[in-house]
Amino acid sequence: MPKRGYHHGDLRRALVDATLRLIEQKGPTGFTVSEAARDAGVTPAAVYRHFQGREDLIAEAARQGYVRFANILEQAYNDGQPTALAAFEATGRAYLEFARDCPGHYIAMFESGISINRNSDLAHAAQRAMGVLERAAEALSQHIPPHKRPPAAMFSAHIWALSHGVVELFARGSPGTKSPYPPEDLLESGIGIYLRGLGLIPPDE
Amino acid sequence: MPKRGYHHGDLRRALVDATLRLIEQKGPTGFTVSEAARDAGVTPAAVYRHFQGREDLIAEAARQGYVRFANILEQAYNDGQPTALAAFEATGRAYLEFARDCPGHYIAMFESGISINRNSDLAHAAQRAMGVLERAAEALSQHIPPHKRPPAAMFSAHIWALSHGVVELFARGSPGTKSPYPPEDLLESGIGIYLRGLGLIPPDE
């Protein structure tokens, strides 16, 4: 906990952290303002000094998630180095790592029902994250002969959908489903087959 | 509404239907026992004549969903006729149709947090549905040379993840995200590329 300023010192951050912890433990439903306040060692009313209300708190958690997500993806992509293909695969792995390491953020972003357009900060952060994926797809698709090249937006949507599906179905301990394979392997092999289908990886290996 | 038996006639069914409607409209969170009862024209207490409680109601909605899901997939698969490939692709389309036509069921099954192992009826219904997907993958993978054939369970997990991802991210009006393409096209093209990667579709088209 950083320096104590007024009374708490950093209540805003403490509340978001508590929110993330609760969302991770109990899902976006289980989260309550009262409990977040309790976790931060503060009266529920204090929350309203920093947030407009419950939804606003979740939205802030999601926003921070998108910022972090974008950073992680961007770092993994590494400007397409050493090769477009390697950078692309690293980005896919980073997606899964984020979902694993920041489940609270991931849930707030994708399962809380918060609209991305709730406020412009949120929308901007989300756009940036999606932009990284699209740029990675765009760069990689330059290696496909133009006449059989799918639109980059479609390419990137496929990868995003596959990644998200793997997270939701197999990476969470979710609804009694036990994963037949480690999620990482599932995603990596899936992306591999997909890229082979695009002719980006030689058919024999 | 079918024949009136005792007082209501078919309260159990009416409650499940109301539950599905509410889940579809407000998500698994928004659903309440009281409102389902109200929708069915009955006192909240009446619910407890037919279900053990709130979770039990959701579980029944999910169970019915899995039964329907399995039927639809099985019908689409059509015993692998006319060809394993065509049957497989029809199954993928059926997946999306189900998610579109029965959003209440889909949400109860995959987003409500209900464990598949909550009771044996639910577990059995879910197993049957997943079995159809696995069998379709198994049959299709017979056309791949054994040495480059992925395990059928992995194959089917890839397709399931891609389908689920497309539904969650692009088929719902979800969180302000507007789909760049119709979900059907997205799934069909994604599966197409994936199957090409497996050598099940000729690379040129």
Place this chain on the structure above:
DNA sequence: TGTACATCAGTGAACGCGCGTTCACTGATGTAC
């Protein structure tokens, strides 16, 4: 056919609960002199 009875689906009132939010307040802190 008519009557007496058993069944049990649905009632209505009540419960305790924790929620999100509001309000006038208090008291620790930073600042000006």
Place this chain on the structure above:
DNA sequence: TGTACATCAGTGAACGCGCGTTCACTGATGTAC
């Protein structure tokens, strides 16, 4: 350095709310004679 003051983060009590669930009950229905 010491005092007076303004600020405003957090308090504590209260609100209205709708929830899930329970309970003794009631009254429509099917059945037995």
